[in-house]
Amino acid sequence: MQLRAVKHTTTPEVKTVTAKRPRSIQWSYMFTSWLGFAPFLLFCLLFEILPAVMVIQASFVDSNSGVFTLNNYQRILAQTDKLHAFQNSIALGIITALLSGIIGFLAAYGVFNLRTSWLRNVIIGFSSIAANFAGIPLAFAFISTLGVTGFITVLLLTWFHIDLYNSLNFSLYSFWGLVLVYIYFELPLMILITLPALSTLRPEWREAATNLGASNFTYWRRVGLPLLFPSLVAATMLLFANSFGAFATAFALAQGGINLVPIQIQFVVNGNVNLDPGLGNALAGGMIVVLLIAVLLYSAMLRRVSKWQGR
Amino acid sequence: MTNRIVLALVILYLLLPLGATLVFGISNGNGIGFSSYQEIFSDHDFSATLLLSFELALASTVLAVVLITPTAYWVQLRLPQARPMMDFLALVPFAVPAIVMGFGLIEVYSGNNTLLSILSLGLVPLLSNPPFNVVNTPQLLVCAYVIVSLPFVYRPIDNSLRAINTKVLTEAAYSLGSGWWRTFLTVVLPNIWPGVISAALLTFSTAMGEFTLAELFGIYTFPIYLNVTGQNNAHKAASLTILSFLLTFLCVLGIIFLLRRRPGGAKQDERLDIVAIK
Known part of the structure; x- marks a missing residue:
């Protein structure tokens, strides 16, 4: 305001x-x-x-004849591996956004309730560092930790006789491994986004609710969460966009072994024989469409945030 | 109580890979030693790629700051109606991730598209043919880095500009006979230094660690070297990871320190200034 x-x-x-x-x-x-x-x-x-x-225009053009066509998009729908790439990328975005959204919110509330301010500052500082620590180094940090010969993998095997890879069927180089890695930078990001929103909840509102007989649960369900709802949705959209578009971490982890849209686009640029520029443009155009929905929701929610929290 | 436990677990989750990587890097199968660090520091590719990444990051940082700071001030002062456009341009990198942008840049500057020539006022054909030939060059990479860092360069600078009373300061300087550039350099800039430097540090650390665009353009930067190393020597890659973590650590520490010194301090809603959202 x-x-x-x-x-x-x-x-x-x-x-x-x-x-x-x-x-x-x-x-x-x-x-x-x-x-x-x-x-x-x-x-x-x-x-x-x-x-x-360029990407959007070229996605509607046949790369050989140069005439208008919807063929590029139709081929994505027809080829199962392209369709799977989209399903995987969207699922990865949603799962990491929801997991880090919920866990990150609870953790942010923990930070918010901390009485010791130096500890708060240390946690916030560390979160900013962790949120910026992404890409290739992050992938190798996880390979060193949970990879086949990683520190924790070996530790579990020698001390507790838990074989992550062979008996538990875990693999860091798979979809769920990637979820673990992405959560690493999404959690601190969620904490950093949620803290300012939490501080707009006035203590008076809670006191008023308690005076009127509301329990802790009722307060959150009727007052706290509805007020925070726009900020939380905006944050989740940001987290979604962040992991949906990420390429470096996924590439370093499996060197193209996980079927995601950004990986497919990289195949096109590198001149993979099965892929032509038209298909690459359609893949990129599809990414823009998905992200546009997230960004529109994000900015619509931000507008509601400023309305409610009197900024 | 639950939230305390969750917080403790989250912090454990964030610390664990760092500790494990540190140990993994210095243990080499049969014992503990710093041989992986010795190997790194004697590797010619390490110093060469680090230097190249440093140069690229420095160039992107300087270009981003020089391009965006005066523009943000100008928009605040003379062109408030362009603010929505500025906000839009700072939001586009969210909808167009680095992989799509890199792909688009290669297509724009390697082909001959009449529509693009017209839309770009003839600049695209000029840049994509000799003597410039920008496609897949470090120069184009620097420009792309500036765009990628646009959201988190514009915001802290804009927030700093709003925290001081830009208009009054400018009018005071004008009435004392100062010109636009002099006002900007000697009055406005000293007041927003912390915001500018923190934006610069964020750009720098992002450009140092950027992989996607460098991989698409085929330029051998430090993150590419780290990726190649990781395919052959996991322990060496772990130690390199620790080194790049230290770099991020130093940059972010600098930002936290600077944002505290900003007029009005780091406000609650400005905590996001510290994160480079990709």
């Missing part, structure tokens, strides 16, 4: 200043204003917007 107020006070000021000037000066003022914005805009056009436009 504050943000809106600031906007309202600044924009009319500019207008009144410019309105007094002759029309030509007003035009040149607007022109120089936009001219100062132009270098950045041009940079974004060249390296951000055009690649996205």
